[in-house]
Amino acid sequence: MKPILSLFSLLAIFLFSCNNQKSKITESQNSSVVIEAKQSKNLSSNSKKDTVYVNYGDNKVILDLLPLLPDAAFRDFKWTKNERQQLVEDVKKNGYYIDRDSFHLNLIYAQPNTIGYSVIDGFWEMTIYKCADNSYLVIANTITGDDNSLNVFNYRNGVLKSAENQTAIFGDFRKELMIPGAKDCAARLKELRGPIFDYNFRNLNQVEIESALYLTKEKYQNCLKGNTLVYQFIPTEKKFKLKKVYWKEKK
Structure with missing residues (x-):
């Protein structure tokens, strides 16, 4: 009987280990998920509602900023102050809001320092950086086509300027990006009509600015130091400082 008991013991340990590991993975995934979405039928059988769950307590500062932004921060699409205010009030009261037009404006992510929406013809995001004096630097980034448009604000004691x-x-x-003294570098970049750059604001206190696909090391290493810049936010100075320039592989 001992071999049989030993076999059952090993099997039990194996199953317990797998379940325990699965529990840890699920717990880890849930802890990093701020937004959940589920489909539910409306009272009308011809329509559906998107229920978007957002944790107001975790994202209070960035959510409270939404209604304060001027219309200029929403280039190429319309999102009224009343609509933004209602969204925040719903999240604050219920822990979710109803997205009735996900084609026009669809929440992609919400984190304590950044929030991002897909819009009809592009993407919109807002990111905040906390300064040493408890004020915030606020950056709204609109991406449409091949263009980025940044709007920068200062936020302190409920006032946005x-x-x-x-x-x-x-x-x-x-x-x-340019190597000092490199011949014809400016001219070569000018021929490209100004390289397109993407901004990555997802990392806390750090911004990565990456060039378009055609600025590769093979073609421009004698002209440029790299195709990607990393900036670090300095809370005491309320500004960004260049941390490094490097070549990111283009696929």
């Missing part, structure tokens, strides 16, 4: 210098947030980052 446009930053005085909208273009100085990352300085002349294109110049930072």
Whole structure:
């Protein structure tokens, strides 16, 4: 009987280990998920509602900022202040809101420092950076086609104001890419009509600015230091400083 008992013991340990590991994975996944979506039928059999769950307590600052943004922060699409206010009130009261037009505006992610929506012809996101004096630097980024449009604000004690210098947030980052003294570098970039750059605001206190696919190391290593820049936010100075420039592989 001992071999049989031993076999059953090993099987039990194996099953317990698998279930325990599965529980850990599920717990880990749930802890990182801020938004959930489920489909539910409306009272009308011809329509459906999208119920979007958002944790208001975890995302309070970034949600409270939505109604304060001016219309200029929503380039190329319309999202009224009343609509934004209602969304925040619903989330605050119920822990969710009803998305009745996901084609026009669809929540992709919400985190304490950033929120992103897909829109009809592009993407819109807002990211906040906490400063040492408990104010915030706020960046709204609209992506349509091959273009990025940044709007920068300062937020303190419930008051949102446009930053005085909208273009100085990352300085002349294109110049930072160039190798000093490299021949014909500016001319080559000019031929491209200004390389397109994507901004990645998802990492806390760090921004990555990446060039388009055609700025590869093979073609431009004698002209550029890299095709991607990493900026670190300095809370005490309320600004970004260049951390590194490197070549990111293009696929």
